[in-house]
Amino acid sequence: MLRRLKFIAALGVMLHLGWLASAEQRFPPPDFESGYRMPATSTPAARQLWLQYADAGVLLAALGTAVWLIYKQRSRRGLFWLSLFSLAYFGFYRKGCICAIGSPQNIACALFSPDYAVPVTALLFCFAPIVVALFAGRAFCAGVCPHGALQDFMLIKPVTVPPWLEQALSVVPYIFLGAGLIYAGTGTGFVICRYDPFVPFFRLSGGSFILTVGAAFLLAGMFVGRPYCRFLCPYGGLLRLASLASKWRVRVTPDSCTQCRLCEQSCPFGAMREPAPAGISPPGLGAARKRLGWLLALLPVLVAAGGWAGSKLSPAAAQLHPTVALAERFVRQQSAPVQYGLMTPEALSLQRAAGNPEAILTAAADLRHRFDLACWLFGGWTGLVIGLKLVALSLVPSRTDYEPDRGACLACARCFTACPNERVRLGWLPAAEKPAPL
């Protein structure tokens, strides 16, 4: 019964958000045929500089608070309230922008587009969580990211994703990151932001496609903990890498691990890892070493194959760029004309192209060249990611206790109170009931 009620609650939240988002539909403009000119579309002024710095200050303060709550207070409740604040501030107040998840695109755009200067705040939003992750793991995901907070609140009945599937899908964020960077680097646009499933909810405005995707993620998030964070978030991929090298790491127990396995089931994100297996036979180890050697040798082949496959994607991928898309439409229009409506974006863009077709076509050709290289790099990157993951899956870990995976752990602090030692530390259990280490 409780599950049903929670389901209704989650459905209610989704409907509410989706409803507000879809309520932004526009009423069509009147038919003016009397010479009236529609007012020019105006662009809202940029956010004031001091407010941008204030956003960065809030980010830094929230990151610091998250680290303090994770490592000093070991407080799930504190992280919950911090998440709530982040959801309200970075989500609904700042409407998902500026956002650390999309910020690597700003960097890529600045690197490859000479006429784009990356704002200092974008730099801070991009690098501050990564720097924190280098020292303290994914504190950003734990309590600062509004996307994570929204999914966290939707979680009703977490089911365990099969670990083999979890491992295989963990490469997807890197592939998405690669795609986002090449599109940003070629000046096409920020596809990570464009296809962000939650920003439309924050903004109460969005297309039906992305609203549907967002609703699907929230629905899935009722049973699968943070599906976007684990299987798609490109920034999460970066934080995962940084966390692998983090100076401090989240520990379930404040003392020694009793190997009671109580913590194993407390993580809804499949991040808990058991101690290194002790019962692997020598023949099994030999096969594992041989496999590792083969996979290392295969790595360049995977990169080359990925690059080749990526290069085949180039003509199609380039069509997402507005200039290339316009050139394509313009040329197609000559051979197979399509009658577009009066004053539609298509008709207006074709009119613009007809004014100076050479410029459009030349620019499209230049972009196609850039995409040739970018797609090759994207394919090679994809091959590298898959190859490295295959290698990682052929390594035998050396841990001795139950502990969270450094990269996968979202530092949500749910596992802390599952540990009997932590309960003793908190005074929830008498010291006499402290279990003895195995």
Place this chain on the structure above:
Amino acid sequence: MNTARLHRALLLTAWIAGVYCLLVCAVMVYEHFAAASNDPWKSPQLLALKEKLAAQPKSAALQNEIRRLDQEFRRNFRQRLALDKSGAWLLLGGTLALVLAAGKAAALQKKLPLPQPKTDAGESFLKLAARARRALAGLAVAVAGLLLTIGLVNTSVLPANQAAKLPGQAGAAEAAPDESAPAPAEFQANWPRFRGWDGSGVAGQTNCGTNLAWRSPIPAPGHSSPVVWGDRVFISGGTAAKREVFCYSVSSGALLWRQAVENVPGSPPKAPEVPEDTTYAASTMATDGRRVFAIFANGDLGAFNFDGAVVWSKYLGPLKNPYGYAASLAVWGTNLLIQLDQGETPAEGSKLISLQAASGRVLWERSRPVSASWATPIVIEAAGKTQIITLSKPFVIAYTLAGGEELWRAELLDNEVVPSPVFTGGLVFLLNPASKLIALRPDGAGDVTKTGVAWANEENVPDIVSPAGRGELVFTATSMGLVKCFQAADGKKNWETNLDTEVMASPGIVGDRLVILGENGSLMMLRAARECQEIGRSQLPDKFLASPAFAGGRMFLRGTTNLYCLGPEAAPPAKQP
């Protein structure tokens, strides 16, 4: 309160909140779909009124009723948005109550896990790793397949190589366009644009017959004058629904082909309204000997080969012209020139455009500080430069042909400019309509308003008909039929005569004859000399507004209903194919 009772209370609260949320949701969903299916913009009532308005466009009552309905629909729409927002907040409140109650109830019933020790850790680890590798390999194959499929399905129509190989303005012809230009002598022998190869109205031939060789019906209205190249004569015509080019045989008058200018990229499906007196095809076509070009008042510009196939097309509109666009195209070598003056003030987008005739590629484009005009530019060789002379209120401006750079300008025009300029005897002759005939030296630089005028005459100046000039003499004709002859060098009037007929067509000069075509069909021949002498006069059964064309010893006249060819010998009328 004990735990069991608290749990029941929380559950009850959660259920009430849940039912409340569902009810609010149901009402909102119903409202949403009801609103979506009753799109006020597609209201039958509104659409019916709009149809009525189309039939009675000046009905103030209908207009007011439409405005009232429109406002009512908008008000309803805004009210619905406000209701949506209220409903959403009600829903949020209910959801919060539900979450809090259900969460608290769940916490009261939470059961702790009781895991057992694991004995097969090593084996299960190896199995898990193997399965994950297989899954990853499957994912890799799926990703590669997806990339390749996307790449294969979404093909590009752009060439893979450099932009130079891209079609400038793709057309039906696949082969590389012939970018060569015919020899100047060929241009002079034909009639490739409005008023002949150089726009002066002077024919390359020295005589032409006046016998009716043939006449052929014109399928669509228009005032564009004929252009002639080789054995083909071209005219344009059209309506709001369709604009076309017509090609006739010079020898027989047969309509060889007709081709519509349609599906032009960017061109709106509904053509703007153009005054009936102007028509959609007032602009005379032009040909470079390889292709023929036509522009219409809706802004569509099309290029066709001599077999009628579309070579390229482009939309240059919308054209802001109070009487409808009527300036004609000009061709010089491989350049197609378009004087696109528009608006009622100098800042409304007037421009001069040079296109590569073969491909339609824009060679250059210059903004012009002038308002709308109806005059056609001419290209002259003067002061060591190839100059484009343009007229429009308030400036005469000369540009270089090569790059469109402005050479000089003179502020001499203060009326709406219809007559086109001519160049003869080293001077440019232009009309400030109904005000002045001006002779201008084309060798200046910068502002030549005060320095460039050689002479001017202010007596009975034409307002519509362009002058004609040949060597030492310049001729003007007013729309009331008053013809004058001036000395080109000093503006001395040699003679004037009143033909007693209205004239809209600009005169032509063939050999030593000045040909003037009256609106009522009177075809008058005068001696193009210092002394006035009327050689002959004949009558055609049509109304004529377009100017005559001369080529191959023949004269081509466009009436409102027929195209006429006058030649040395009479021939039977052509049969239509």
